Amino acid sequence: MSVINLEYLFKPRSVAVIGATNDPRNAGNIVMRNIMAGGFLGPVMPVSSQAEAIAGVLTYPSVRHLPKTPDLAVVCSPLDEVPEVIHSLKERGTKAAVLMGAGFASMTAEESQDIRSTILSIANPPDIRILGPKSLGFMVPSLNLNASLAHARVEPGKVAFISQSDSLFATVLDWAIDKGVGFSHMVALGSRIDVTFADILDYLGSDPLTRSIMLYVESIKDAREFMSAARAASRNKPVLVIRPGHALDSVLAGSRRRAAWGYSMDEVYDVAFRRAGMLRVEDIDGLFDAAQTLSAPRQVYDRKLAILTNGTSAGILAADRLMVGGGELAPLDEDTIKSIDKVLGEENWSRANPVDIPFNADGKAYSDVLKLLLKDKNSNGILAMHVPWTAQPDVEVAEAIRDALKRVKRMVLTAWLGSGKAGQAREVFRNAGVPTYETPTQAVQAFLYMAEYLHNQEMLIETPDSLPTDFFPDTAGARNIVRNALDQGRDALTEPEAKDILAAYGIPVVETRIAVSAKEAVIAADELGYPVALKLRSPQIPQPFDVGGVLLDLETPERVWEGAASILARCTRERPDAYIEGFTVQKMGRRPGAHELSVSAHLDPVFGPVLLFGHGGMAREMIRDQALTLPPLSMSLAKELVSRTRISTLLRGTPSHLAADIDDICLTLIQISQLIVDVPQITSIDINPLYADPEGVLALDAKIDLAPFEGEGESRLAIRPYPRELEECVTLKKGRQVTLRPIRPEDEDTHRAFLANLSDEDLRLRFFGVVQREFDHKDIARFTQIDYDREMAFIATALDERGDPETLGVMRTNTRPDNSEAEFAIVVRSDQKGEGLGSMLFYKGIRYTRDRGTAKLTGQTMVENKAMQGLAKKFGFVITPDPDDPDLVDMVLDLEKAEG
Template sequence: MTIRNLDKMFAPRSIALIGASMRAGSVGNVVLKNLTGGGYGGKIWAVNRRAAEFGGRMCDVDAVASVSDLPAAPDLAVIATPPQGIPDLLAELGSRGTRAAVVITAGFGELGEEGRALQARMLAAARPSLMRIVGPNCLGVMVPGVGLNASFAHIAPLKGNIAFVSQSGAVITAMLDWAATRGIGFSHIVSLGGMADVDFGDMLDHLAQDPQTRSILLYVESIEHARKFMSAGRQAARLKPVMVIKAGRHAAAARAAASHTGALAGSDAVYEAAFQRAGMLRVKGLDDLFEAMETLSTRPERKPLGGERLGILTNGGGLGVLATDFLIEEGGQMAELAPETLAQLDAVLPRTWSRGNPVDIVGDAPAERYAAAIGIMLKDPNTDALLAINCPTAVVDNVAAARAVADAAEKSGKPVFTSWLGDLSARAGREVFLSRLVPTYDTPSQAITAFMHQVRYRQNQRLLMEIPPAGPAWPDRDLSRAREIVGRVLAEEREWLNEPEAKALLSAYGIPAVDTRIAHDGEEAARIAAEIGFPVALKIFSPDITHKTDVGGVALGLESADAVREAAGRMLTMVSAAAPGARIEGFTVQRMVSRPSAFELILGVVDDATFGPVILFGQGGTAVEVIRDKAMALPPLNRVLAEDLIRRTRISRLLEGYRDRPPADFDAIAGTLMALGDLVADLPEVLELDINPLWADHRGVVAVDARIRVRPAVSVGTERLAVRPYPSDLEGVIRDRKGKTYPMRPIKPEDVTLIDDLLAHTDPEDLRMRFLSPLRQLPRQLAARLTQIDYDREMAFVIFTDASMREIAAVGRLSEDPDRERSEYAILVRTDHQGIGLGYTLMQHLINYARMRGVGIVFGHVLRENHHMIDLCAALGFVREHIEGEPGVVEMQLPLRRTA
């Protein structure tokens, strides 16, 4: 369940407060005063068993003794009564027609087994009526635009366009205090509390569609339903900025790690990967959250960040240097001013100005000098945004300077950030900026942090909308071989693959691995070494030893059979002393691979309890936990996402080559990461995987050592992945009415050029019928949106003209609403492939897919003059519905199941 009945929660026509009180300071009294004092225009009832003692009126609203005495069913019930009676209250309210409730009361899931049982009863009571619940144990909800304040917050929020959703009521009250002093308003403030029902995914779905919400802020302590959160987050982030602060960044690991990957993959790193994949901006603490709020509340929509180069203007040279240092430390980029910009500045500034960025206009700079300099800098072609700094002096009017900067900021299309330093002397200048919607901060570092928030948000958005290129084909995986290896290990009731098995599994996915063989004793090891050729590496073979080097279980560069025998003897002695309880099953022998210019990398997979499999990349070797140069991403990966994962590490800069060391093969590294994504999608039994090291150089990659842990699958197929991968099982063929077959598969991001070709081969009138307006080429952002889809909520099938799959004959799309109540279809058949039954067959396929997904109604908006589509839909059982306010368009509907 997602957005169903949330309209009753956030735009109710009537409200009942159950547990209303006249006792000053009680929760029931504070909520009642907030409800009645917020300007809400609907009906409010107070429910209190002593209502008669108050003459049937409480805080100037009607009061009744019980839910049964309510004259009508309220849209929204706000409950502040003891927890034990709440399930019965919800059942009674639901039977009368109430569809939303805010349960402020605590005493549920947070109290252990007994509280969880009570929470289950509460949900069971709400389920028959599809009632939605915010809470329990929450501050409440506030929607200033409709005057709704169903909370016990101490301050009423101002009306605005920022939505704030938090698991913590305390964080909300702190935010309200901070925002009130700055005049910042909200569209929604929602305290989720225990998240028994309504969660972050539901709120993201609701707020993405809300026209009054321009930006979304989340305070997250935990995520319950990862795939729903990811789908909702990706959808919302495409439409408006989503910023998130995650609590508990440094919590201790829940379990001891059995591999390097497990040791590096803390839960916070996984959340970081999830937020980035969803296109959200992660901020680290409340200070950052407040700064993000400041930026969102003042950044006009017409001034998105067009690049990442910052210009700095200051009347204090030292402040400019400090700001520059902080920008570089944060990974930012200083603008390199164009020669013509420097010449223009030279003409208007004193001889002692800095002649570069940061632009120091000297301490005695009046407003006119600020105006002249900022006007020139904002026109500089190499500057994407500007930070203006003012240090108070006795000889200039910093308020006039603020007005000059604000004037220039309003005229420019580039973002301008400001920092007027000081306290009393700076307040008037800051007021100028606040009143003119120019972002202003107490210190330059805060301003730069806000700028970098926008930079990182822009990077995430670019990644979210990127159209990945169709890179060189990675070798086809041998899925039957992979499943045979994993099945044999599980049949033997083993948890870890041995090293040869692990490398064989990697090889099945096209990942090169060093040939490794098992020897039962030193003599056999010497014989195998002679067969594969010297020098060789000898390693202890034990299911109980994770890190062989730590116990003396590795010997490298052995040049002869005698050296292998001697090393085996020493190794047994050392390992027995270091790990006396370990089972020793022999040795592994592998030929030493000489790659002197290779980099040591680590690639791995760990199964997170919330988000499922996560892929790790970083600098490898024995000191990997000390170096901690790593980044993580959620599978599946395409080439763009794989390369972004690589470039989020420090070692990526070394991989580009330096001095006499050639660049590493990025395609091979990215391909290996993509192959790991395929592996975890294909094999739900894989729990943990380490490749450490993976050697990478200009010749490619090779896995030197690998560990893989498995368990019986606890989910089917790709259900454990937080992001649904490309559904290859939906590939197939489709037939026209004469029986000719055409290849068909789900759409891929690289199909964007084929879609352009489809439009080019389609008659303009056919395009008008499909898009309801003339269109010859898709804008890049729309092309990305239509080809890079969330396969969990959308599906598009492309039909190719022939087996070469180089031209598209038709495309059909289904877009589900979050509740799967309705799914909108759209199809386009190339003009020269019309009249042969492709459109009819494609519509049948879309209907069958929607039925398999459990969709309630398939519908489409069709021009009244598009008789062909209307007739086709009628033949398939669709009915025609009128659309209010759209006389030229009809809605064709096909019910697939009875809707609630």
């Protein structure tokens, strides 16, 4: 929903415990004791009609008897009493409540839903934010607040943990206490009738006390909200996630669904996590190992690792784990080998990676070799390992490595094996901020996690290749085909209809005809031209190959006639129950040496449309070489999807086969992605096989299923696509034609040029001070790669004298998650002022925010920027001095009262 009133949940100044009791087994007693033992500094007010004092604190008989309105209420009353409690809290003005009371287990599904609806209708979030029901509670150690049923407390730290599971909450708590790990927040979500993952991600994404966020996820309710919040949070700080995976899917989805669609829900979650820039880990150890590594100031950009060790077997174990995990042993530069020879002697080390040095190497030897490895550019990271030996100075070696790493920017991880002094050595590294681990496996996995995380981050901000400018699909034609089929009561298109739709979206297809008899099959073959393929059509036989219902390379009318008769005879003999609709006649698509691929799209119950790509043909189900992704797609994302399949290696070419046209394959994926947005009545598409070779692609077979759908197609997507409907053309005062449209990732180069062309004064007024003129890729990516649900940037673009596109101005809005307010910023190139462009951009931004139901549009500008203030007044903004900064003024427009 939003972050509104979440500060009352996670930063309360006063707490009431409703349903407090002296029964030590009751939630009301446990949470009361935990709050008091934690040392929370604000008032704690237990509400109970059964005891005068609980945990040493005098009680109050009801909510209305409380001496002050609590910011937070921890409700431990039975669930059937909660509606009345929430009503009383709302009358007092309480803004947040945690529901811990029992009662769900004894309720039927209908009763459970009724009580949830009743609670929500009374609380009316965000008037009162509800965590739970069935929540174990939460902790904010920096406030000494333990409003949970947990059996222990943790120390303050920079990591937040949000769990959908009470048992995982307790497990992570124990793990953290044992490892000495602190938290900024620990939250058990419970049944999530109000506060969700998305809400807390939004809250923690801007929390200065939280450096990284860890999630335990089993299911997501609103994919669009989750993806939007996760993408925003992961741009600011690492977000790590655990999900049980296939075992959970077998419980939630059932084996029938997995068999039918060819993928499990877990694979969809996996790709969603990656698209959001998050890192998925396998277990609790992985969560904290990855969090430790990602919090290090150094980063890795590929998977090449150098390993330094004084134990041969330990080095081999680390190298094996690295290669199994998809990493590489970095080759040593020849100069590096010669330099280490001088330090250790040729005979005293492995002269390869892993760098195996003498078992009794002292701190100076470790330090000298490490410094040489740091100079070698072939590796992206270094793992320094130490195996304990008798009388070996573990701590001294650790201190030498620590000193060698001062002011070093390369990623170095350490693994000190053993206990005792090895533990002291690890403490040396922890105090110095050097990632350290107990085993080679942990260290290598942490390195691989960092590489994976940074790959996901790069995908999040990568500039896509430009889409073809000549891609103009016949959307109206495709919609007409679908509408006609639905009007006839059909839930699937015929193969020719399916291919007509593909052709309307620019995908090459093999010509196909439908015939209801052998005679019509011959006529169709004559029209198409020989040779042809003949295939049986029967709703009971989805795969005609299974009954010999496919004949290829029929070169004469006689062969077609005889083939149809033989197919009918075989089918009647083997499947007498099947209804025969007729035949599909298809012109033979001759592409010798072409790869057989498949492209399909289906609806996932959580994330909406999902695209699959991989090996095609008859063996698709056995080979199971498929990868999936979420639309919308760019060329970069399509290429990344292709790269995750095994067949991608063959597509790049072999000694006996030329490389396939990868760009054409990716364009096909983008076309399908756009099709399922434009025609939301399509529930599934299956193209198999799709031939691919150096000449491009050719679809041989296609199936499309349908269902009625009302609304916009983009509403089905977990990630909002580029809003093409917001594009418009305008004419400036001097007659120049300009397009006003949302910004796209592909605009990076022109936007960089736009910023470079702004005058120093433009930049100073836009950014409220002197700023550097050099914007790197990450900066520009933040400007051009936006979440169209929360952010909007309208650019004014036109062609320059050379016919190249250029950006003339931009209007940005950033909307709060609850849509209550949007903040704007606008800048126009100096040489374009006086053309009316600023007013056009401003008006477009106002219309957009008003149309999406935003309540207020706000902005700030410098007192001296009279032009901006004049423009704002023109559109009805109220301008007042900023109370916190005399150099600024605030501009506010009530969009509900603004004129159209």
